[in-house]
Amino acid sequence: MLEIVLIGINHKTSSVELREKLSFTYEEIENGLKKLLEKKDIKEALIFSTCNRTEILFVVFPDRKNKDIVKKFLGEYKKISIYKFQDALYTYNGDDAVRHIFRVASSLDSMIIGEPQILGQIKDAYKIAVANNSSKVILNRLLHKSFSIAKKVRRETGIGDNAVSISYAALELANKIFNDLSTKNVMLLGAGEMAELALEHLISCNVKKTIIANRTFENAVKLAKKFNGQAVKFEERENMLLDVDIIISSTGATDYVLTAHQVKKAMSSRKNKSIFFIDIAVPRNIDPAINQISNSYLYDIDDLHNIVDNNMEERKKKAIQGERLVEEAVIKFRQWMANLKLVPTIVAIKKKIELITQIETEKTLANMQNISQKDINAIKRMTQAIGKKIMHDPILFLKNTGEHRDDYKYLNFARHFFNIDDTQLKISKGHNKNG
Amino acid sequence: MTLKTIADLFFIGSTILYIISMISYIFYLFMQKHTIEQKAFALISFGFIFHVLSICLGVLKTGSLPVHNLSESLSITGLALAGVFIGFKYKFNLKILGIFVSPLIVIIMIAAFSLPKTLLAEVSILKGFWLILHIFLIFTGEAALGLACGIGILYLLQEKAIKNKKRGFFYKRLPSLDFLDSSGYSCIIIGFTLLTAGLITGLIYAKLIWGQFWSWDPKEIWSALTWFLYAALLHGRLTTGWQGKKSAIIAILGFIVIIFTFLGVNFLIGGHHQVFTK
Numbered sequence: 001m002l003e004i005v006l007i008g009i010n011h012k013t014s015s016v017e018l019r020e021k022l023s024f025t026y027e028e029i030e031n032g033l034k035k036l037l038e039k040k041d042i043k044e045a046l047i048f049s050t051c052n053r054t055e056i057l058f059v060v061f062p063d064r065k066n067k068d069i070v071k072k073f074l075g076e077y078k079k080i081s082i083y084k085f086q087d088a089l090y091t092y093n094g095d096d097a098v099r100h101i102f103r104v105a106s107s108l109d110s111m112i113i114g115e116p117q118i119l120g121q122i123k124d125a126y127k128i129a130v131a132n133n134s135s136k137v138i139l140n141r142l143l144h145k146s147f148s149i150a151k152k153v154r155r156e157t158g159i160g161d162n163a164v165s166i167s168y169a170a171l172e173l174a175n176k177i178f179n180d181l182s183t184k185n186v187m188l189l190g191a192g193e194m195a196e197l198a199l200e201h202l203i204s205c206n207v208k209k210t211i212i213a214n215r216t217f218e219n220a221v222k223l224a225k226k227f228n229g230q231a232v233k234f235e236e237r238e239n240m241l242l243d244v245d246i247i248i249s250s251t252g253a254t255d256y257v258l259t260a261h262q263v264k265k266a267m268s269s270r271k272n273k274s275i276f277f278i279d280i281a282v283p284r285n286i287d288p289a290i291n292q293i294s295n296s297y298l299y300d301i302d303d304l305h306n307i308v309d310n311n312m313e314e315r316k317k318k319a320i321q322g323e324r325l326v327e328e329a330v331i332k333f334r335q336w337m338a339n340l341k342l343v344p345t346i347v348a349i350k351k352k353i354e355l356i357t358q359i360e361t362e363k364t365l366a367n368m369q370n371i372s373q374k375d376i377n378a379i380k381r382m383t384q385a386i387g388k389k390i391m392h393d394p395i396l397f398l399k400n401t402g403e404h405r406d407d408y409k410y411l412n413f414a415r416h417f418f419n420i421d422d423t424q425l426k427i428s429k430g431h432n433k434n435g
Numbered sequence: 436m437t438l439k440t441i442a443d444l445f446f447i448g449s450t451i452l453y454i455i456s457m458i459s460y461i462f463y464l465f466m467q468k469h470t471i472e473q474k475a476f477a478l479i480s481f482g483f484i485f486h487v488l489s490i491c492l493g494v495l496k497t498g499s500l501p502v503h504n505l506s507e508s509l510s511i512t513g514l515a516l517a518g519v520f521i522g523f524k525y526k527f528n529l530k531i532l533g534i535f536v537s538p539l540i541v542i543i544m545i546a547a548f549s550l551p552k553t554l555l556a557e558v559s560i561l562k563g564f565w566l567i568l569h570i571f572l573i574f575t576g577e578a579a580l581g582l583a584c585g586i587g588i589l590y591l592l593q594e595k596a597i598k599n600k601k602r603g604f605f606y607k608r609l610p611s612l613d614f615l616d617s618s619g620y621s622c623i624i625i626g627f628t629l630l631t632a633g634l635i636t637g638l639i640y641a642k643l644i645w646g647q648f649w650s651w652d653p654k655e656i657w658s659a660l661t662w663f664l665y666a667a668l669l670h671g672r673l674t675t676g677w678q679g680k681k682s683a684i685i686a687i688l689g690f691i692v693i694i695f696t697f698l699g700v701n702f703l704i705g706g707h708h709q710v711f712t713k
Contacts, residue, residue, distance in 0.1 A: 158467075161607070176597060176606070179613035271676025274612060291598065295679040303600050310602075 002043060002408055003062035004138065004337075006097040007070055007089055008055030011111050014088035022078055022085060024049040026128070032077055033134040039069055044139045048125040050118070052111055057101060059138050062093070098142065098333050102326045105146040106153040107160070114159035114315045119150045137412045141336065149329040156325065157318040162311035167201045169307045170278045170299065174202070174246055177276050177297060187211040187244040188229075189237060189258075190251035191219040194280050199227060199248065211244060213237045215251070241266035241275070248278045249285040260289035263296055280304070339415065340408045346395055348420040357387040438496045445489035446510070450544040452482030453517070457537035464534050467608065472530050476521075479537060483517040490514060500570055509547035511570070512697075513540045515578035523582055527618045531608060535585035565640040569633055576629030577693050580665070583622035584690030587683035590615040594680055616679055619686055620672070627665045634658060657696040664689050 009022060024032060029047045036045040036058065044059040056070055071089065075082040092100045103109045107118045126143045129135035135143065154160055163169040178184050186207045188195050191214040199210065210229030213236060214220035220231035232240060241247075241263065251257055258277070267275070277298040279286040284300050291298040339345065361383045365376055398414055459475035462468075490510065493501040501507040520536045523529070589609055596606040609615070637658075638648045649655060668685045671677035677685070 173597065175611060176593070176609075177612050179611045179617065268676070272678040272681075273676070274679060294681070297597055299600070306600070307602070 002059050002138065002340075003094055004057070004059055004097045004142065005062075005070070006055060006057045006092045006100055007074070008048075008053060009085060009088045009090070010053035010055075010109070013090060014085070018085055018088055019051070019054065021080055022049075022054045022074065023051070024054060028077075029125070029128050030132055032073075033129060033132045035077065036070065036073060037134050039073075042069065044136045045134045046125055046129040046139055046143070048122060050121050053104070055104070057097065057139065057142075059136075095330055095334055099326060099330045101142065101146050102149050102329055103323075105150040106322055106326060107150070108153070108319050108322050108326065112164055113312075113319050114154075114164070116154075116160050119147065122150075123147065137409055138337075138340075142333065145329060145333055149326060152329075153322040153325050157321045159315055159318040159322055162307075162314060164308055164311050164315065166280065166301070166304045166308060167197055169304045169311070170248075170280075171201050173278075173297075173299060173307075174276055177274050178245065182206045183208055184245040185209040185211065185243055186246045186248065187213060187237070187240055188223070189213050189234075189247065189249040189285065190281070191216075191223045192250045192252075195248055195250040196223065196226075202246070202248075207246070211240055213240065238262050238266070242269050245274065246276045246278065247286075248280065250281045251285050253281070253285055254283055256287045257285045258290070259287045260293060263287075263290050264293055267293060267296060278304075340411050342398065342411065345411050345414055345420070346398060349395070349414065349418050350391065352418060352420055353387040353391050354384070357383045438492050442489045442492035442496065445485045445492065446548070449482045449485035449489060450541070450548060452478050452485060453513075453537065453540050453544055456482060456533075457541050460533040460537045463530070464608065472533070475533055475537070476524060476530075479517060479533065479540075480521055482540075483514070483521060486510075486514050486517065500567060502570060504551070506547045506550035509543050509550070511574050512578070513543040513547065515574040516540050516543070516581055519575060519578040519582060523579075523618075523622070527614075527621070529586070529610065529614075529618055531589065531610070532582065532585055535588065536582065539581070539585075565636050565643060569636040569640050572629045572633030572636060576626045576631075576633050577697070579622050579626030579629060580686075580690055580693060583619050583626060583686040586615055586619035586622060587686035590619060590683040591680065591687075594683070612679065616682065619683065623665060623668065623686060623689075627662075627669060630662060630665070634662060654696065657692070661689065661692050661696055664692060 009019060024047055032047050033045055036042050041061050042058050046057045048055045058070055071082060105119055105122050107114050110118055126135060163172045174181060184207055186202055188199055191212060210227050211232055212220045212224045212229055213232045213234050215234045217233060224231040249257065272295045274295045277286050277290055279298065279300040282301060286298060290296055361380055398410060456475050456478035459471055459478060463471040463475055490501055502511060516536060517540055590612065592605045593609045593612055593615060596602055642648050668677065672682060
């Protein structure tokens, strides 16, 4: 019987250098998949490569020493000696491989738990595998199940709900103060790298206008050009308070560049419209007393760090719940794999046919009054015989699909053909109702 | 079955639907499942339909608006609240407001149910176009102002969470401050407009029945006070920018005055509106 195997390295087991050496480009994945499938015992394969991991998922016959084939392939294909990466390499078989891919898709194995990109990356890898015909019955089902478990974990645990980076935490707060950021203006005080980073997230939310104020006007102009904003003199910052709704400050100043007095004055001119200060500078740039002013909110770097730390803790708690959901999915998948075996499939098909003949015969007999017990038995025997005769050849075929055929493909087809995974229950329920 | 028993059955049915809706909203508050909210909203909508049917049957039976006593007035209040909430939900989709509205409706309905049902007001004065308009406008207007109060409470909760940097139970579950502020403001504008029109129709009706527009009835005085309070709020907002927290606090205060005008005046002071709420 076939087995699912996964080998790979990730951020926990290897250095960036090694991950870079073993990473795959789109073309490399396509060619790699072709090479893998050329090997006789590898039935299906998928290559998955991001900046944090490279993993190869494949389906092989376990009894023929196939585990090292792929390891060797990886070394040869990426032109790197096995000894250099074998310590970092992990190998999972069967349930463990299934569990691993489910955990990766659900972002439980990520560097930042719950980050949402990973699922899209796996979907892309799956698309390449499908396009190259390297994902078939088993991997198709495994990958589809991993997509649905990932969504389930996200939905039921809310693991990705809270921001775990400073700039996202600031953005999340802005969204709790303002309804529609696209109608809001942002002012940046200082043109440092941190400020730039914070701005990037806000820009991606399409704020209305970006204003950059810096002591060195030239740098403000440069940054304004980059973000399609407007540069103003640093001295103009107080006047700008009438126009802007979000202020991000990251100057190198040692005292406050905005005081509570200035903001109070501005608030009455702006008719008390809400204003949000984000102070990511150390030492702080914005007077903490500003947070006491009505409709004005101030968060400094420590406040934002606190939010991030709390959210990270929360994600870890939610991950425990996620692991349980994954475990349930692994058990379900194991059952499906087990059903791909011959005997359970034949038994299930026979049972289904027997049940149908039995139910239909009883239904008909119930409406016939003038009929002797002898005739009843004869009719029952006849219907049973019809069922058996019809099933004789298909079952014989399943038992002997020929030397070069993939058993599991036919078994899976047979299960679909007779719809035995879903309807077993329905028929027996219907039977109870009639009987 | 008489019309009255059918009307009563519809009334009980609507109360039960409101109660289940309230329970669903509480579940929604904790679990944040979209489907639960949908069910809660469907329940409150069905409750509203039952309630309308119950009141229509009441009108058919007596031939006048059912505001003969406190029980009936409360029932109309509950109806107005449910109706305004349903309309408001369509417009703004502020789901969390159901948490505030549904228990309020349930309390009102249970109070209406347990109060005596003897008809106190003369049927004859409860007829006529101006009166129907008066009652409709006042009740809907006050329901809208009630929603504004609910939104004001939500605003203060959220404002406190952001200001104190302690993101508690409600922080995640509530929308942005801006949104709460502007939807509360819309509620007040709608409520104030209806209230104004309701007071004018009341004056016209008073002229027709009692021969004078204004008779210094305590309820009239308190209604005028309420009107001035909201007028001041709107004025302050337009001129000096009473936004956010201040606006939320006044919306809550305003509704407390309304409740006093509705109940307190009648119980403590008296006047010609008294019978409707006895």
